[in-house]
Amino acid sequence: MTQQFGKGCHLHLIDGSAFIFRAYHALPPLTRKSDGLPIGAVSGFCNMLHRYVEGNTGPDAPTHVAVIFDKGSHTFRNDLYDLYKANREAMPEDLRPQIPLTRRATEAFNIACKELEGYEADDIIATLSCQARDAGGRVTIISSDKDLMQLVGGGVEMLDAMKNTRIDVEGVEAKFGVGPDRVVDVQALAGDSVDNVPGAPGIGIKTAALLINEYGSLEDLLDRAEEIKQPKRRQTLIENREQIELSKKLVQLDCETPLDFTLDDLEVKDPDTETLLGFLNEMEFRTLTKRIADQMGVEPPAPPETETLGGGDAPEQVEMPEIDPDSYETVTTADQLQTWIDRIYERGYVAIDSETTGLDEMQVDLVGICIATDPGQACYVPLTHKAAEGDGLFATEDLAEGQMPLNEALDLLKPVLEDDAILKIGQNMKYDAKILKRYGISVAPIDDTMLMSYALNAGLHTHGMDTLSDRYLGHQPIPIKELLGSGKSMITFDKVPVDKATRYAAEDADITLRLWQTLKPQLHVKKVTTVYETLERPLSPVLAQMEMHGIKVDRDTLSRMSNAFAQKMAGLEAEIHELAGETFNVGSPKQLGEILFDKMGLEGGKKGKTGAYATGADVLEDLATEHDLPARVLDWRQLSKLKSTYTDSLQEHIHPGTGRVHTSYVQTGANTGRLASTDPNLQNIPVRSEEGRRIREAFIAEEGKLLLSLDYSQIELRILAHIADIPQLKEAFAEGQDIHAATASEMFGVPLDEMTPEVRRQAKAINFGVIYGISGFGLARNLRIPRGEAQGFIDRYFERFPGIKDYMNSTTEFGKANGYVATLFGRRIHTPDIAAKGPRSGFARRAAINAPIQGTAADIIRRAMIRMPEAIEGLPAKMLLQVHDELIFEVDESAVEDVTAAARKVMESAAAPAVKIDVPLVVDAGHGKNWAEAH
DNA sequence: TGATTCACG
DNA sequence: GACGTACGTGAATCAG
Numbered sequence: 007m008t009q010q011f012g013k014g015c016h017l018h019l020i021d022g023s024a025f026i027f028r029a030y031h032a033l034p035p036l037t038r039k040s041d042g043l044p045i046g047a048v049s050g051f052c053n054m055l056h057r058y059v060e061g062n063t064g065p066d067a068p069t070h071v072a073v074i075f076d077k078g079s080h081t082f083r084n085d086l087y088d089l090y091k092a093n094r095e096a097m098p099e100d101l102r103p104q105i106p107l108t109r110r111a112t113e114a115f116n117i118a119c120k121e122l123e124g125y126e127a128d129d130i131i132a133t134l135s136c137q138a139r140d141a142g143g144r145v146t147i148i149s150s151d152k153d154l155m156q157l158v159g160g161g162v163e164m165l166d167a168m169k170n171t172r173i174d175v176e177g178v179e180a181k182f183g184v185g186p187d188r189v190v191d192v193q194a195l196a197g198d199s200v201d202n203v204p205g206a207p208g209i210g211i212k213t214a215a216l217l218i219n220e221y222g223s224l225e226d227l228l229d230r231a232e233e234i235k236q237p238k239r240r241q242t243l244i245e246n247r248e249q250i251e252l253s254k255k256l257v258q259l260d261c262e263t264p265l266d267f268t269l270d271d272l273e274v275k276d277p278d279t280e281t282l283l284g285f286l287n288e289m290e291f292r293t294l295t296k297r298i299a300d301q302m303g304v305e306p307p308a309p310p311e312t313e314t315l316g317g318g319d320a321p322e323q324v325e326m327p328e329i330d331p332d333s334y335e336t337v338t339t340a341d342q343l344q345t346w347i348d349r350i351y352e353r354g355y356v357a358i359d360s361e362t363t364g365l366d367e368m369q370v371d372l373v374g375i376c377i378a379t380d381p382g383q384a385c386y387v388p389l390t391h392k393a394a395e396g397d398g399l400f401a402t403e404d405l406a407e408g409q410m411p412l413n414e415a416l417d418l419l420k421p422v423l424e425d426d427a428i429l430k431i432g433q434n435m436k437y438d439a440k441i442l443k444r445y446g447i448s449v450a451p452i453d454d455t456m457l458m459s460y461a462l463n464a465g466l467h468t469h470g471m472d473t474l475s476d477r478y479l480g481h482q483p484i485p486i487k488e489l490l491g492s493g494k495s496m497i498t499f500d501k502v503p504v505d506k507a508t509r510y511a512a513e514d515a516d517i518t519l520r521l522w523q524t525l526k527p528q529l530h531v532k533k534v535t536t537v538y539e540t541l542e543r544p545l546s547p548v549l550a551q552m553e554m555h556g557i558k559v560d561r562d563t564l565s566r567m568s569n570a571f572a573q574k575m576a577g578l579e580a581e582i583h584e585l586a587g588e589t590f591n592v593g594s595p596k597q598l599g600e601i602l603f604d605k606m607g608l609e610g611g612k613k614g615k616t617g618a619y620a621t622g623a624d625v626l627e628d629l630a631t632e633h634d635l636p637a638r639v640l641d642w643r644q645l646s647k648l649k650s651t652y653t654d655s656l657q658e659h660i661h662p663g664t665g666r667v668h669t670s671y672v673q674t675g676a677n678t679g680r681l682a683s684t685d686p687n688l689q690n691i692p693v694r695s696e697e698g699r700r701i702r703e704a705f706i707a708e709e710g711k712l713l714l715s716l717d718y719s720q721i722e723l724r725i726l727a728h729i730a731d732i733p734q735l736k737e738a739f740a741e742g743q744d745i746h747a748a749t750a751s752e753m754f755g756v757p758l759d760e761m762t763p764e765v766r767r768q769a770k771a772i773n774f775g776v777i778y779g780i781s782g783f784g785l786a787r788n789l790r791i792p793r794g795e796a797q798g799f800i801d802r803y804f805e806r807f808p809g810i811k812d813y814m815n816s817t818t819e820f821g822k823a824n825g826y827v828a829t830l831f832g833r834r835i836h837t838p839d840i841a842a843k844g845p846r847s848g849f850a851r852r853a854a855i856n857a858p859i860q861g862t863a864a865d866i867i868r869r870a871m872i873r874m875p876e877a878i879e880g881l882p883a884k885m886l887l888q889v890h891d892e893l894i895f896e897v898d899e900s901a902v903e904d905v906t907a908a909a910r911k912v913m914e915s916a917a918a919p920a921v922k923i924d925v926p927l928v929v930d931a932g933h934g935k936n937w938a939e940a941h
Numbered sequence: 942t943g944a945t946t947c948a949c950g
Numbered sequence: 951g952a953c954g955t956a957c958g959t960g961a962a963t964c965a966g
Contacts, residue, residue, distance in 0.1 A: 208966095594964060595945060614944085622946065647947060650962055676958060680950085687960045690949035698948080722950090722957095775956060784956035845954060856957040860950090864958095890950045890958090 011070060011269035013142035018068035019131045021149030022075040022119075025054055026108055028168065030101050032480035038290050040310060044100040045289055048107045050480075052286065052294060055115050058148070058167065059277075068146070070138075070272040073112045074130045077121040083256050090256060092202050107289070114285035116277040118267075125263055128153055132259035135162050137269055146172075152181065153201075156189040156259060168480060170328075183215025191224035194254035203253050206246050209239070224254060283307055293325060326381040326520055329481050334512035335385040336504060338408045343387060343418050349379045350422055355429040355453075357384075357519035360438045361511050363498040366685070367440040368554070368661055368668045372412070373500045374507060375419065378515035381523070386508040387415055392500050401501040408504065416445055423449045431455065433471045433518045436546045436673070440554060450547070455518055457542040458525040460674035461534045465826065465836030469674045475517045478524045483517055484510045537833050540920075541865055542673065544872045548885075549671045549681075551875070556666030557688070557886045557896070563704040564653045571649040578642040585635040592642055595621045602629065602636065624787075648692065652701050659686045671888070678857050679833050679864035680890060689889045693941065705937035707896050714883075714902060714933040715940040716909050717892035720745055721863045722777050724925045729830070729858060730813035731924075734806070739925040746770035753802050772803055776810055777859055779852025814855050821854040829861035830921045831869075866927070867891060870916035877912045881905050894937070906931045 011017070029050025036046040055073075062068060083090045112119040122130055131147055135157045138145045143161065147154055150166040155178045158164060164173040171177075178186045182193075195214035197205020206214075217239075221227035228247055234240040243250070279302050286295040287307045299306035337343050350356040357378040364370040371390060378384035388409045392401040422428055424447065432438050435454045442449050459469040467473055475483050489502045489510055499507065529535045583589045586605070590597045599619025603611030608629055611619045623640060630637040659667045667686065675682030683689040691705070692698025707713045723745055727735035738748035747761045750769035756762075768789060775785045782797035789796060804811045818840070821827045826836040835857040839850035867888065874885050874893070882898035883905040893913070897905045913929045934940040 591964085593962095596965075616944065618945085620945090643946080647962080651948070651960095655961080672959095675960090678958060680958065682959055684960065687949085690947090690960070692948060694949080717950095778956040778958095781955050783954075788956070848953095848955060849957095852955080853957065860958060863950095892950085 011138065011141050011143055011272075015069045015138070015141070015143035015269075016066070017134065017138045017143055017145045017269065017272065018062075018071040019134055019145065019147045019149075020058070020071070020073040020117075021127060021131065021147070021151060021154070022073045022108065022112070023127055024149050024151060025051055025073070026101075026105070028480060029054060030098070030104075031477055033478075035100060040290065044104060045107070045291075047101055047104045048111060048289060049291055049294075051108045052111050052289070052291060054167070055111065055117070056294065056298065059115065062274075068274055070143075070269060071274050072118040072120050072134070072272045074127040074134075075109065075119070075121040076127045077125070078123050081124055081126055082260075083126075086255055087204075087252055089202050110285060114277070114282045116275045116282070118272045120265075120267065122263060122265070125260070129260040129263045130265070132157055132261050133263040133265060134269065134272075136261040138162075141269065143269075153193070153198075153257065153259070155181065156186055156193075156257075158186040169482065182211060184218050188218050188223065190254055190258050191218045191227075193257040194224055194250055197253060198257070201256070203256050204246075204249050205253050206242050206250050208242055213239070224250070279304055297325075326479075326523070328382075329479070329513065329516060329520075330382065331484060331509035331513050333382060334508050334516070336408075336508045337385050337387040338410060340410065340414060340418065342385075343410065343415060346377055346379070346385055347418060347422055349383075350377070350428060353379050354427065355379075355431060356422070357431040357515045357522060358423070358438065358449075359432065359511065359514045359518060360441050361386075361499050361507065362441055363500050367437055367444075367670075368556075368664075370441070371500070372441055372445060373498075374511060375415070376511040376515040378512070378519040381520050382516065384512040384516040384519070386504075386512040388504045388507060389415055390500055391502070391504050391507065394503065401497070406504060416447065420447050423447050426451065429453055431518060431522045433474075433514070433521065436550045436553075439547065440550050443550070443554065452543070452546065453522060453526070454543065454546060455521040455525055456674055457546065458522075458529060458538060461538040461542050461833070462525060462528055462532055463836060464674070464679070464834065465677045466838060471514065471517060471521075474521050474525075479517065479520055481517070483513055486510070532834070534832065534834060537831065540872075541679070541831065541833065541868050545673060545868055548871050548875060549673060552885055552887065553668050553670055555884050555886055555896070556661065556664055556668035557894070558665060558706050558708060559656060559660055559667045560704045560706050561657055561660055564657050564701075567701065567704075568649055568653040568657075571645045571653060575642055575645045575649070578638050578645070582635060582638045582642065585633075585638065592639060593646060595619075598639060606633070606635070608633065644695065644697065648698055648701065652692065652698075653704075656686060656701075656704070669887070676864075677835050678861040679829065679835070679868070680860065681864075681888060688887055691937070699938055702938035702941065703936045707935060710899055711896050712899055712902055712933045712935060713886075713937055713940040714895040714897050714905060714909075714931065715892055715937070716895075716906070716913060716929050716931045717889075718863070718867065718913065719928040719930050721866065721891050721927065722859050723773055724923070724927065725830075725859050725862045726777060726810075726813075728924045729862070730807075730809040732807045732809045736925050742928075746773060749773055752806050753799070768799065772799055775800075776803070777856060779814070779855040781852075817855050817858060818851050821851075827854045827857050829858050829865050830917075830923075831862065831865040833861055833865055835861055863891065866916045867893070867913070869920075870913045873912050873916070874909065877908050878905055881908065883909075894940070897933070902933050906933070 026047055030047035033046040033050045035044060036049055037043060038045050109119055120130060131154060135145045135147065139160050139162055145162040147157065147164045148167050149164060154164060158173065158178050159175050166173065175186060178189060182189050184192050192211060192214040195206050195209050195217065196211045197203045217227055218224065221230060228243065228250065231240060231243040234243065283295060283299055283306065286298065287309060290309065292309060296306045337346065359376045360372060361374045362370040362372055373390050374386055374388040376384060376386045389412045391406040391409060393404045393406040395402055423430060423442065429451055430449050431453045434456045435452045439449045455474065456469045459474055467477065472483060475481050489506055490496050529538050579592055582592055586601050590601060592598065596618050599621050602608050603619050610628060614620055626636040626640050630640065656667065661668055669683045669688045670685050672682040672684060692701050724739055727739060734752050738745055746769045747758055747766050750756060750761060750765045751758050753769060754765060756765060771785060771789050780800055782793050782800055785800060786793040786796035817827055821837045821840045825838060826834040828834050837850050837854045839846045840854055842850065871888060881904055882901050884896050885893060886896055887894040895905060895909065910929045910931060914927045917923045917927065932940050
């Protein structure tokens with residue numbers, strides 16, 4: 007039944023490369039059980055093809071179809087412009103062997119599979135589209151690549167298979183501001199950083215569309231460029247004419263690609279059962295094989311006998327229905343809610359997400375709660391949405407209709423959320439737990455997908471919901487911007503209409519549940535279950551407690567300091583302007599650099615990549631020996647920093663209700679396992695300078711209490727001594743010696759009792775340098791000594807402590823072989839750049855050397871923090887802050903000794919019993935009415 | 942928004 | 951042989 011392609015025919019063209027990359031990034035790196043062949047992308051590709059074929063029913067089904075691939079990296083565009091696509095990342099190593107398999111997969115589905123040496127897939131798609139259109143048929147291009155949008159129109163449309171949205175002429179106009187026939191003109195002007203198409207500098211899509219619409223076409227625009235009013239644009243277009251014309255050639259798709267087949271060869275054919283199942287079975291896709299066999303009504307072939315290799319690294323992909331925001335339920339009555347609660351009890355777990363009026367958990371109000379029990383089964387319980395005015399445009403202060411009373415809903419939910427037998431799953435549950443705590447609900451027990459992702463993949467990507475959804479579910483959630491807007495006209499969530507809110511909010515719970523089903527089994531496969539269970543999950547509630555307590559900060563002290571700083575700065579500024587002979591913005595590094603190096607003609611001006619002079623503190627310090635101006639600027643900068651970052655903005659963070667400052671710790675913020683502190687950052691309160699340290703006087707204890715600080719002494723060097731197994735360092739620590747003096751003594755042969763501060767200082771710099779992955783250059787710069795001398799120190803160090811060099815080499819090798827390095831407690835820190843070439847690998851190598859040391863220290867204090875609540879239970883003390891190797895408590899005056907003893911014991915024994923460290927961990931303690939005194 | 946600078950461990 | 955180099959963070963500010 008051969009059908010001549012023509013009117014009534016419908017051609018589907020699938021962008022194969024886009025499918026492959028989507029599949030690759032959407033799935034964790036799966037391997038074939040029998041031989042470890044990477045097949046994650048092939049698996050995703052087959053699933054996508056299968057889903058595609060399944061969806062092809064009804065009157066709109068294609069009559070002809072082909073998957074089009076790129077072939078060869080050199081195309082005619084490289085002949086036009088040798089930098090075309092030059093900044094493309096190389097194909098990932100584990101994807102390369104999968105490419106031929108995707109061709110075989112396409113053939114197994116009995117879909118035409120086409121490519122042409124020296125041509126991009128886009129050109130073949132263009133040629134086929136033109137042929138089909140000219141023959142009177144319809145075309146759907148399955149891709150979201152904007153480069154293909156120039157083809158839309160005259161029966162040609164695009165389809166974004168992921169979002170399931172069609173892109174027609176209007177869609178193209180929305181994206182480019184011009185019709186499809188002018189898309190190349192806009193692209194030629196705007197350029198494309200991904201493909202390295204140069205375009206016209208400084209002109210983006212918006213401006214380009216404006217110009218094209220005004221002048222009709224690119225050619226007319228360039229010919230009449232003199233008429234452009236804005237001088238900068240006019241100049242750009244005139245100067246870059248050639249480059250723009252070249253860009254147009256690069257983005258213009260070729261409709262005359264010489265093809266060795268015709269449209270008729272692309273006719274839709276049913277797959278051959280045996281071929282398809284044979285291929286899927288060979289790939290060992292058990293679930294998909296079985297599913298397709300069932301659909302075809304045949305027995306699935308017997309899976310090949312496999313001996314599990316390396317513990318079996320190929321979990322089956324969890325099958326889930328499509329995410330559909332329109333399928334979610336809005337819960338408005340107690341009966342409805344009860345039905346969901348019953349379902350939760352049936353399951354034993356539930357994914358939840360709370361919607362609030364903002365981001366500050368200590369201040370915002372609860373607006374609604376969403377619940378998901380299964381993929382696709384999610385609801386939203388709106389609680390305090392505001393009613394719209396009559397015309398529906400503005401929200402009022404009255405509650406919207408159709409919502410359960412807040413108390414009634416919370417009374418129903420509280421028993422579930424607090425039930426020991428029901429697992430509550432969230433993405434960043436610390437946030438939700440803090441909110442609900444303010445409404446009297448203590449959520450427990452919890453699982454957290456953000457923390458799972460962190461335990462699994464620290465160093466590979468960030469762990470926000472959008473990232474995870476895109477990577478692991480291949481789905482882009484509804485952007486919150488769509489509901490709230492942005493900038494000045496942004497609204498709060500309670501002003502969002504309930505129906506819109508349901509789509510967004512319930513989707514988040516749905517996604518969270520799906521992520522949980524995807525990530526949880528991975529913990530075991532990647533051997534990080536212990537990390538998650540002992541270092542991540544139990545820390546979350548501890549941090550929540552600390553954040554809710556906050557630390558008392560005295561506004562008057564800060565305010566007085568701000569005024570004093572302002573006065574001093576004004577005086578310095580006047581002096582600086584006097585010395586410069588003109589007024590300028592002292593806070594502008596650019597203007598300062600020009601004053602110093604151009605106007606005053608000082609030596610040593612170095613320009614960075616942006617063409618501005620460097621004016622960092624090290625540069626100014628060198629200049630300060632010769633001139634007064636840079637010295638004054640250094641003083642001014644110090645004051646400016648203290649004022650703006652600390653004395654001024656800390657005041658704004660004092661909670662009006664508690665009079666305390668409540669930071670947020672980001673548990674997944676630092677790849678090494680450290681915490682990060684934000685809003686405000688309380689981990690970088692000044693201490694090194696006398697003037698800055700006084701800011702700590704504003705951090706105070708309540709009346710009758712004291713602040714108590716305990717910090718690990720030299721914890722990273724102790725860990726280095728243990729991990730690299732350095733006998734001399736271990737011994738020095740065991741005997742309680744001054745470690746830097748001991749190092750100096752060992753290196754330079756100076757007896758300890760004859761040690762000079764200068765020699766000790768140098769040894770200290772080397773000790774720190776080692777932790778950071780030392781280089782002669784770096785040490786020279788730090789100590790301000792000649793590079794050769796610094797290298798000599800390092801050589802001597804490695805000679806005296808050969809274990810250090812071994813540690814560095816073996817860690818680097820491990821990182822290269824495995825893609826990650828690990829702490830003593832099994833935390834994995836991924837180092838994908840370590841195999842790169844160029845300067846990136848240097849950074850990655852040093853980071854890999856540092857990560858196990860910094861990360862092990864981070865693990866130890868985490869363990870201490872997790873045990874702390876129980877250890878100080880019953881004592882009148884609260885843990886308030888963590889600063890990497892220091893914990894700060896607020897304690898009744900009478901109990902300082904008891905709490906110090908209890909907390910110290912926990913901290914010093916925190917590595918045990920999981921890890922036996924060969925050196926003692928030592929904790930120093932201090933206390934006082936304020937943080938300055940306690941430290 | 943990105944670069945620069947600087948506060949901390 | 952040249953090149954560019956300490957590790958990990960967050961916040962404020964300037965400039966385009």
